[in-house]
Amino acid sequence: MRLEHVSRLARPFSSASAPSPVAGCGAHLNPALEQLCGEIDAAFAAAEAHPGASFGQRVRLALQRAIADPRVLRPDQRASDPQNYCRHLLAADPLNRYAIAALVWEPGQASPVHGHRTWCGYAVIEGALEETLYRWDALGHRAIETRRHPRSSGAVSYVDAGRGAIHRLGNPADAAARAVSLHVYGVAGEQIATHVNDLLAA
Template sequence: MLTERMREFVLDLELVVAAESRPGARAAEVAEALRGLLGSGDVLRPEHMEPAPDGYRQHVVHVDPLSRFSVVSLVWLPGQQTPVHDHVCWCVVGVLRGREEEICYELDEAGVPHQRSTSHNAPGEVCWLVPPKGDVHRVRNDGDSLAVSIHVYGADIGKLGTSINRVYPEPAGEHAHTGFPLAGD
């Protein structure tokens, strides 16, 4: 079951994906819709904001019946992070609560990731990525409280289980990840 505001957001997404087929343009339009959602009150049901002690938790909130997109909440306790990874599809991320650090990487000729940039995203901030370029990153909760972000993926995450395409070796000098997502609802 969705909140009323999430139901409206899903209807907006259905219009976007029906009207725009180019992945980059689609992600940009989804980002605008997500910005509007983040400041609108009750967005997620309480069960979609439950963390897990062993790793960040992924809750599938909605899957489009035509498999064009999925809405997922990721819930992070302080210090939890992803491995360095890339994606199977375009992705739009908005921070609902807490703070997330995103480290972006470039791959050298041998496929080894090297840090390119770091950003700190607070509530209301939205970013997106479109494979195959510029989508290698690591995300973590670098704050001292619970972080919740809403992700819109251009694939059926209910079937795939994850948006991660490949996991890369840990770059020299970085700490290993604290766990893969734990399945939610």
């Protein structure tokens, strides 16, 4: 099999959280995840063959197609945690180039303000999220809020590593229901809780 299927539930996110032990492993990825992985593999191949090719655009399109398939997540991969948002690790590239996860957000749950140590993309599968964007104030050593955007079901985003795309993502406290998003990060599966976010003061 081309990919390691981990399908595990990590502890709810905090700045000090680490992945929990694998709770169970399946033998195969579902067709939607297999296609997503194949398209990300193809994006890497295209970027290597043609350095001018848009890797980010290919990842965005792959996520857009993945969330259109109702089979992309099982019900247990949409499970939430009442204390904080949680991350279900779905698949990890054996070459350690990327990992795929589902994030589940109850109303009022949000990420910390962060930049990115790696490229990453996400798409909203269920419900709606709110994304708050920031700019980095190098003199004040803090992130300054610039604007907020609703991210409804079907929204797709991609950013490169660095502090040029600082944000906070969450499910508003007055939301009527949970939200679920699908994320791809440019890290190995075991690094998904530790090597993605560059936590910043705001």
